[in-house]
Amino acid sequence: MSVKLVIACLLVARLALADDGSAAGSDAGSDVGSATGSAAVEPPPSPAEMAERIDDQEQRVRTLESKARVTESFNEDVGKLRWLPRFLTVFVDVGGFAVAGDGSGIRSDLGHVYYPKYAGRIAGQWVFMGDPLSTAINSLGEPADASDSRELRADTIHSKGRPSLIVNTVGLSIGKYLGHDISVSALAEVLPRPGDTLLDVPLAHIDWRPLSTVDLVISAGKVDSVLGVEYRSQDAPRRLGVTPSLICRYTCGRPLGAEARLVEGRLSLSGGMFASDQFDQRFEPKLELHASNLPTVAGHVQWMLPVGQGLEVGVSGAAGPQDNQPSASIAQWHVGLDAQLRDLHGWDAVAEYVQGLQQGETMSVPCDLAPCLTYKGAYVLVDRRVNDHFTPYVRVDWRSAVHQHGTDFVYESHVARATIGAHFEMTNTILAKIEYTFNHELDGIPQFADDILTTSLVVATE
Amino acid sequence: MLGWRYRVMWRWVCALVVVAGCWSDDPLVDGELTAAQLAHFREQFHHTAFDPCALPPGVDCNKAAQLGQELFFDVRLSDSGTGSGSDYRPSAGTGKTSCATCHDPNGYFIDTRMPNSVSQGQTKWTRRNAMTLLDLQLKASLTNRFTWDGSYHTAGDVLTLAITKAMSAKTANVAYYLQHEPQYATLFWDAFGMADPYEGAKLAFDAYLYRLAGESPFDAYVDGDDTALSADAKRGFGVFVGRGTCVECHSGPALGDFVPRNTGVAQAGSASDAGAGSADGDPADLGAFVTPSLRNIAMTGPYMHAGQLASLSAVIDFYRRGGDATSFPGTKDPRMVALELTDDDARDLEAFLVSLTDAPVDASLRQKLCPAGSGSQCP
Structure with a gap:
């Protein structure tokens, strides 16, 4: 009881001060002397009122203590997550899609009408106009149909232009902290498809954090790309939209290699040595190790500017021998610029530009010994969190x-697209997305039916 | 009440939709071709009607054609003979082969005697398949590569080849009978007046053979009649110019560009035939044979330079598998790769090839002429 009385006295004094502050705050510019005089004439609370106030304050204290315990527990969980003691997440991505035309993003230049320069060298059927991945319908970038494409041989959906439902991915993400600042993690995906169900392990790496004072991670295995920024949110649970951009194929690959990532203040650095380029190998035709005699070196430098919650601007690049070639003198390179704006008055934006080359090798017909590739591409993605x-x-x-x-093929891919979509975060573990993409062929290529409506429902475990 | 940010955003989205809506798609024709592609192919495969009397000035075309037709059926051109020059004398009754023997007028002018064999000449089987003589004027307007190896540059050169090789005779037979057979002498005089007999004979053959042409359903389609082809044949046309990649070599009004290519056809029999490589001495042409016209192809089997393939379906299967793997001289054209054609594609393609069949030429051109006083050569 004595404790209550002491608390009551303290509370009286505290409330009086609070009232003063409140009055001063709510009546800015009023005369201080009049406020003091007003407090002097106020009668003291009765013992009953005091007891009621004490009970009320005790309840508040209990509530705050409870919340503090929750916060402390949460902080402990966050601390544990940082070191990956163990995690296991399962997600399922199902969707529906409808793609105009035959479902593919390419047409053959029959008769060499549009690209006569290939007449007599490459069959018109194998002069492909458009982009074979422009009719992607899911986060994996799978086109609704590969049509007669000669480079993209795995026609995993083969819709022939028919709308359908699809289980895009059943994913399992696992990780464990092994001690000594070492952890392992992996992502396995099952893709139920017509014919054979596909099993893919796009990520499997060991991570080492050698310094406690610096945010440095060194990873080895099948690791994430270091080029650009789109790779960071390419899997269905993390991707804002349904489908990847047209340039994701060059930056979203997960090569075999070793890499290091450092974050120091506003600066982010990442780089590594890889057995191959960082193209998405899901679309590469040969079932072999994508490697050459020397590694490919890649890196990314990013600086954060104080705009919104942060405007990150970066530059990245890669260079090395061309994949699958015996000669290290057949080179490939890639450069890219990126910018990512977070929460400027509720707006987010991402923009990337890439350019690159695979040199190829010629014996008698251009690029007959090794394929040649030149590419440029860009995208801008803007969203508003309503x-x-x-x-x-x-x-x-x-x-x-x-x-x-x-003489096998040539792809003349000159495409612009516009995508509008909506992302619904129904709960922490359920996402729904819908988007419509208009495809527009450039460079004199005839316009053909290849627009896409696609949806995705992603459900993930905690 | 929406805030300004929402209004800006939705105006932006609406503008995007409007812009995207303006990106209209070009409709495809028959599900395969753009209008520009169809127009391109119709122009490519179209051929204007020829004047079969496009002969040198002063030549009586009809008389020349009549003479040519009579010579075409005359087995005396394959007579053996003795002497030379003005002393040459054929041995009457020894000849058994006329042009019509290996170019059957009632069989689309190919050798129909053995259904799956190469042409039979005067004394032995030739190494190569007898080509049809239909649409010769079209061919002559497009190329100077005649025969399977392309080494003969005019139809007249081929006449010499036929008489000296397939008929195992001498060209002197022609001059002899033109001078000593009254009917021929009269026609020759009426047609050519004073002229070298053998050169006149070449023109006479041209005048006759140029009349051996017709129109196919495909020609009508090319000329704009969309109903001329069946649905199967239209799809087959799509395969022909598309996944089949046939049009890469079988291009132009003749549906053949007459360029020698090595398609990897296994050698027939034990005798090696190097094709154009042996004719022009170019190692790159080793095993290469002229890409023939596909007009009337359904009626002119067996196929390939030595009749290796008996049917159109066998030919299509040959190309589906990318040609033979071995047993041919030289190096196969790199474009000869396995084609991803379905069985339906193959059937449609065959239907299209059938649509390349001309209506038979007029019966009067397919028979031996028997004018009054023609003598023992008429039945």
């Missing part, structure tokens, strides 16, 4: 590339 659940977005992307392999 509330905690609804985020509409717009993306414009473009790609211009020529990919030739002897």
Whole structure:
């Protein structure tokens, strides 16, 4: 009881001060002397009122203590997550799509009408106009149909233009902290498809954090790309939209190699040595190790500017021998610029530009010994978080590339797209997305039906 | 009440939709070709009607054609003979082969005697398949590569080849009978007046053979009649110019560009035939044979330079598998790769090839002429 009385006295004094402050705050500019005089005439609370106030304050204290315990527990969880003691997440991505035409993003230049320069060298059927991945319908970038494409041999969906439902991915993400600042993590994906169900392990790496004072991670295995920024959110649970940009194929690959990532204040650095380029190998035709005699070196430098919650601008590049070639003198290189703006008055934006070359090798017909590839591309993605659940977005992307392999094929890919979509975060573990993409062929290529409506419902475990 | 940010955003989205809506798609024709591509192919495969009397000035075309037709059926051109120059004398009754023997007028002018064999000449089987003589004027307007190896540059050169090789005779037979057969002498005089007999004979053959042409359903389609081809044949046309990649070599009004290519056809029999490589001495042409016209192809089997393939379906299967793997001289054209054609594609393609069949030429051109006083050579 004595304790209550002491508390009561303290509370009286505290409330009086609070009232003064409140009055001063709510009546700015009023005379201080009159406020003091007003407090002097106020009668003291009765013992009953005091007891009621004490009970009320005790309840508040209990509530705050409870919240403090929750916060402390949460902080402990966050601390544990940072060191990956163990995690296991399962996600399922299902969707529906409809793609105009035959479902593919390419047409043959029959008769060499549009690209007569290939007449007599490459069959018109194998002079492909458009982009074979422009009709992607899911986060993996799978086109609804590969049509007669000669480079993209795995026609995993083969819709022939028919709308359908699809289980895009069943994913399992696992990780464990092993001690000594070492952890392992992996991502395995099952893709139920017509014919054979596909199993892919896009990520599997060991991470080492050698310094406690610096945010430095060294990883080895099948690791994330270091080029650009789109790779960071390419899997269905993390991707804002449904489909990747037209340039994701060059920056979202997960090569075999070793890399280091350092974050120091506003500066982020990442770089590594890899057995191959950082193209998305899901679309590469040969079932072999994508490697050459020397490693490919790649890096990314990023600086954060104080705009919104941060405007990160970066530059990245890669260079090395061309994949799958015996001669290290056949080179490939890639450069890119990126910018990512977070939460400027509720707006987010990402923009990237890439350019690159695979040199190829010629014996008698251009690029017959090794395929040649030149490419440029860019995208801008803008979204607005309207509330905690609804985020509409717009993306414009473009790609211009020529990919030739002897008399086997040439792709003249010159495409611009516009995508509008909406992202619904229904709960922490359930996402729904819908988007429509307009494809527009450039460089005199005839316009053909290849627009896409696609949806995705992603459900993940905690 | 939407805030200004929302208004800006939705105006932006609406503008984007409007812009994207303006990106209209070009409709495809028959599900395969753009309008520009169809127009391109119709122009490429179109051929204007020829004047079969496009002969040198002063030549009586009809008389020349009549003479040519009579010579075409005359087995005396394959007579053996003795002497030379003005002393040459054929041995009457020894000849058994006329042009019509290996170019059957009632069989689309190919050798129909053995259904799956190469042409039979006067004394032995030749190494190569007898080509049809239909649409010769079209061919002559497009190329100077005649025969399977392309080494003969005019139809007249081929006449010499036929008489001296397939008929195992001498060209002197022609001059002899033109001078000593009254009917021929009269026609020759009426047609050519004073002229070298053998050169006149070449023109006479041209005048006759140029009349051996017709129109196919495909020609009508090329000329704009969309109903001329069946649905199967239209799809087959799409395969022909598309996934089949046939049009890469079988291009132009003749549906053949007459360029020698090595398609990897296994050698027939034990005798090696180097094709154009042996004719022009170019190692790159080793095993290469002229890409023939596909007009009337459905009626002119067996196929390939030595009749290796008996049917159109066998030919299509040959190309589906990318040609033979071995047993041919030289190096296969790199474009000869396995084609990803379905069975339906193959059937449609065959339907298209059938649509390349001309209506038979007029019966009067397919028979031996028997004018009054023609003598023992008429039945």
